[in-house]
Amino acid sequence: MSILFSPLSIKDITFRNRIVVSPMCQYSSRDGFANDWHLVHLGSRAAGGAGLVIQEATAVSPEGRISYADLGIWSDEHIAQLKRITSFIHEQGAVAGIQLAHAGRKASTERPCIGNNQIKEGENSWQPVAPSPIPFREGDITPAPLSQEEIRELIHQFKKAAARSLEAGYKVIEIHAAHGYLIHQFLSPLSNSREDQYGGSFENRTRFLLEIIDEVKTVWPANLPLFVRISATDWAEKGGWDPGQSVQLSMILKARGVDLIDCSTAGMLPRVSIPVGPGYQVQFAELIKKEAGVLTGAVGLITEARQAEEILQKGQADLILLARQLLRDPYFPLHAVMN
Numbered sequence: 001m002s003i004l005f006s007p008l009s010i011k012d013i014t015f016r017n018r019i020v021v022s023p024m025c026q027y028s029s030r031d032g033f034a035n036d037w038h039l040v041h042l043g044s045r046a047a048g049g050a051g052l053v054i055q056e057a058t059a060v061s062p063e064g065r066i067s068y069a070d071l072g073i074w075s076d077e078h079i080a081q082l083k084r085i086t087s088f089i090h091e092q093g094a095v096a097g098i099q100l101a102h103a104g105r106k107a108s109t110e111r112p113c114i115g116n117n118q119i120k121e122g123e124n125s126w127q128p129v130a131p132s133p134i135p136f137r138e139g140d141i142t143p144a145p146l147s148q149e150e151i152r153e154l155i156h157q158f159k160k161a162a163a164r165s166l167e168a169g170y171k172v173i174e175i176h177a178a179h180g181y182l183i184h185q186f187l188s189p190l191s192n193s194r195e196d197q198y199g200g201s202f203e204n205r206t207r208f209l210l211e212i213i214d215e216v217k218t219v220w221p222a223n224l225p226l227f228v229r230i231s232a233t234d235w236a237e238k239g240g241w242d243p244g245q246s247v248q249l250s251m252i253l254k255a256r257g258v259d260l261i262d263c264s265t266a267g268m269l270p271r272v273s274i275p276v277g278p279g280y281q282v283q284f285a286e287l288i289k290k291e292a293g294v295l296t297g298a299v300g301l302i303t304e305a306r307q308a309e310e311i312l313q314k315g316q317a318d319l320i321l322l323a324r325q326l327l328r329d330p331y332f333p334l335h336a337v338m339n
Helices: 037-049 076-091 148-168 182-187 207-217 245-253 280-292 304-314 324-328 333-339
Strands: 006-011 013-015 019-021 052-061 095-101 172-177 227-231 260-264 295-299 319-322
Touching: 019 037, 037 052, 037 076, 037 280, 052 076, 076 148, 095 148, 095 280, 148 172, 148 333, 172 207, 182 207, 182 227, 182 304, 207 227, 207 245, 227 245, 245 260, 245 280, 260 280, 280 295, 304 319, 304 333, 319 324, 324 333
Parallel strands: 019 052, 019 319, 052 095, 095 172, 172 227, 227 260, 260 295, 295 319
Antiparallel strands: 006 013
């Protein structure tokens, strides 16, 4: 019996299979609004047989966008177009999810097809923020360090975004705490040099994420799944976020009511040695699943159904998130099940 094509229930939501469309930025939005591109991109993969379709990193504030072309959910005006997308996804038998995000110091960048460099002036530029005034790359804009009042406002923005997500019809929320974006910037000592209650110790560096989770849960129904994506390691030689801290955090998140940890890596350092290869991040999903006793998602160079099935059969993860393969073939799940 295939596990990949068996259903999985988390709280009141049942996914028809274990294949998840990983959130992928489309750089096709204006002022944060979804359009026909997003409907076709997400809808075609729902029609293609995926169990869960997670929308790209969707900014909780205008300044939280990675680029000016990213989706947002900071305004009630965004809801109508998003509801159109979730309705279509659900009509295809898939579940609609959304990844809520803030880019922090990695904001105000150009679209990758143009160069992906930070935009330092003009209408598509804005001041990035971060826990500490440490830029991502040499030559980037120095991010403005967040005051405690600004941190509280950002937590409130995540809460408001979660409430709008519910109104727009999403059944799963994923908090983006990975890939060097704002929450990850608080987690990692490499980007967080604060000396207040949000910096220094593990307890302090994780506080921002945990306060976001607590606030989101005040508006997100207890019967709907809540995921968190983390970078399980910075792949730093020393001083960075590492697998041990990821296990510790995952145990706390589980106790806090998080249902699944989506296990990615990296994004904190612009140049770092990563042993990239097929399934190179699966080890972290397996570690966290076993050590923290929480459901996990595996992602990263998983491109074949046989490979995904083996990960599940070995008990290394509970969901398989696909990106590249579903860009190449939106109907990969249907093609795989027929073979």
